[in-house]
Amino acid sequence: MIQTIVQKLTGRGSTLRAAEHRFIIIALVPTIIFYAIVKFYPIFFSFFISLHEWSLFGNVSPFVGLDNYALLAKDSLFPKVMWNTMYRTFAGTFLGALFALIVALILNPIKRGSILLRLIYFLPVMTSVIASATIWKWMLQTRFGLLNQLLLMLGIAPVPWLQSTTWAMPSVIAMGIWAGLGFTVIIYLAGLRGIPRDYYESAEIDGANSLQLALKITLPLLKPVVSFVLITGVIGGFSGGFQAIYMMTGGGPLDSTRVLALHIYDYAFERLFMGQAASMSFVLFAIVLVLTLVQFKLQRVDWEL
Amino acid sequence: MANQDFVGVPSQVDTQALRRGATEIRRLSRGTLFNYIILGAGAILMVVPFIWMVSTSFKPQAETVSFPPRLFPINPTISNYIDVFDRANMGRLYWNTTFVSVIKTIFNIYTSALLGYIFGKFIFRGRDIIFYILLSTWIIPFEVYLIPLYLMTVQVGWANTYTALIVPEIFTVYAMFMFRQFMYTIPTELVDAARIDGAGEWYIFHRIIIPLSKAALFTLIAFYFMWNWNDFLWPLVVIADQDKYVITVGLATFVGEYWSQHGVIMAGASLAIIPILVLFIAVQRFIIEGVVLTGLKG
Structure with a gap:
């Protein structure tokens, strides 16, 4: 009792500070x-692995220096993987951001x-990507899939969506937009709320009409949110897509949907070229790092949310 | 409207509010029909996959491949669901996934709340540096960790165990960051007052901070449970034993084996989706508001 009074009078007593310190420690x-x-530690370990010819079952993993990285430059598949990754990332992010913006503007x-x-x-x-990708794979099935059956009713010949090098990637992108749209809409709605009604x-x-309101007030004030959506979308896109593509196409046909995340998994755990896969994960790391720094630079003000 | 409570607009009636209401009614009557048509069309596109999944899951195999497509099966059957339970060992998958997700979520939320509290409410030397160093791991894609973490897991003998699924993901940066933001809404005086009354630090955290963080807590629990439930790549790599599969890996394997049996596959997808959707619909107001509350400040 007396102690409490003393502490009340003196404010934070020294015993209290000690207790706080213990708590923090x-x-x-x-x-x-x-x-x-x-x-x-795993980052350094991964870099270490990337300097070796590392196989899971090999007892010896010879040091090869930067050979794994040099191989990436020479490899004919890797540029294709990077191209696919960028295709999926940019098309998916920009179309997704656009559709979500339209939905948010008319939902608001x-x-x-x-x-x-x-x-x-x-x-x-909310749905597991594995489950939704399974549904999409079924709907896009060439002979019995819902989409082709509906097209057939309109007299359009079936399209082999997931078996065509032209259509497989757009199909995967469409699935990704469908899966992520709702989240982006919510982010936009939050941004729209922040615009004062006045x-x-x-x-x-x-005397402004609704189009003028949208173009002159809403869009300019929503610009920070749009750029947040685009940049985080692009950053996430480079390492994304694994689950959907693993389920829908497995990277095919003819590697036309093989993206970086799938490629790393495939090299590490199917072909067991762990050193090579680690070097690819570092390329991914570097890309993401640079993009993140760009984001910080662009959104320095918004960063401390 | 809910968002006004959230923003904290004073509720007393004034002329400005009345004017605002009038403007709103005018604006509503103008373009609303158009809005509903577009949104309705979009909403149909959003739910068609789910409807088609459910529809297919109740069809006998012959009907899944018949033309023209029918929404309602002629001879509806639940045999697909029975098949999935038998062949995919669905009960086991549910149990495994629930077990792993619940434990992971408890750890994620508890550690994040604690660290969020410490970084948000205490002042000590090196606080910001430590916080930002931890936070920096947020940007590193999981693919970078995949290989080294797997090799470390094998090394310590955790391959094919739930320990390997849970332990590397006990701490999580995102929830820690969100809790730290949330702590700024809790007055420091409250903590100080409790201290003066002689409450211990752990008592303050458990009995004052946690109850006051309910809004953030529930949202983050829902999200983390969902993420943990839907997790795929790490369990795919670490767990080899079919009896220990979680639901996503089990479904993926099942789809690979029985792809040509469309009804059964769709029954499997439904069963993987349903628990999360039920949970989500039960707490959806929380979640959608929560994205705004914790995720972004307009």
Whole structure:
């Protein structure tokens, strides 16, 4: 009792500070050890692996220096993988951001039913990509798939969506847009909420129509959110796509949907060229790092959310 | 509307609010029908895959390949579902996935809340440096970790165990970051007052901070449970034993084996999706508001 009064009078007593310190140390020390082992050491280990001809079953893993990286430059498949990765990343991100923007803009003013609509658009976000990719694979099946059957009813010849080098990638991209749209819509809706109503009111009093409102007020004020969506989309895109492509095409036909994430998995765990795969993961790391630094530069103000 | 409570707009009636309401009604009557048509068409595109999945899952094989496509089966059957339970060992997959997801989620949320509290409410030397070093791992793609973590797992003898699924992902940067942001909404005076009353640090964290963080807590629990449930690449690499498969890996394997039996495959997909969708619909208001609350500040 007396102690409490003394502490009340003196504010934070020295005993309290000691207790706080103990608390912080007990929480932080295991955390730091964990991160050191599971998050930082593996990066160096991975780089070490990438300097070796590392196979899971080989007893010897000879040091080969930067040969794995040099091989990537010489390899004819790797440029194709990079091209596929960029194709999927940019097409998926920009189209997805565009569709989500349209949905958000017309969903925002709606009152009645907006919760149900948001729920519907969000459903694919919650669904395991493995399951949704399975459904899409079935719907895009050449002979019995829903899409081709509907096209047939309109008199259009079946398209071998996932068996064609032209259509496989667009199909995978479409599935990815469908799967991620709801999340982007929610981000845009959050951005739209941040725009003060007064802006619209004053513009309306001045006689602006809805198109003018959208072009002159909404879009300029939403620009930071749009660029956030685009940049994080591109960053995520480079390492993404594994699950959908693994399920829908396995990277085929003729490697036309083979993206970096799938390629790394395939080399490491199917072909067991772990050194080569590690070098590819470092290329991915470098790309993501550069893009992230660009993002920080562009969004320095918004970064501390 | 909910978002106004969220933003904290004062609720008393004033002339400005009335004017705002009038503007709103005018705006609504103008373009709303058009909005509903576009959104409705989009919503149909969003749900068609789910509807077709359910439809196919109740069809006998012959009907899955008949032309023209029919939404409702002529002879609906549940034999596809029975087949999945038998052949894919669905009960086992559910149990494994629930077990791993629940444990991972508990660890993720507890450690993140604790670290978020420490980085958000304490002042100590090196705090920001430590925080940003931990945070920096956020940007590293999992593919970079895939090979070294796998080899480390094999080395310590955890290959093919749940320990390997859970331990490397106990701590998570995203939730830690979100909790730290959330801590700024909790007044520091409250913590100080509890200290003056003689409460211990752990007591404060468990009895004051955690209950006050409910909004962030529930949202993050829902998201992490979903992410953990849907996780695929790491379990695919680490778990070799079919009895230990989680649902995503089990489904992928099952699809590979029985691809030509469309009804059965779609029944499997439904069973993988349903638990999460039910959970999600039950807490959806929380989640969608929560994305806004924790994810982004407009």
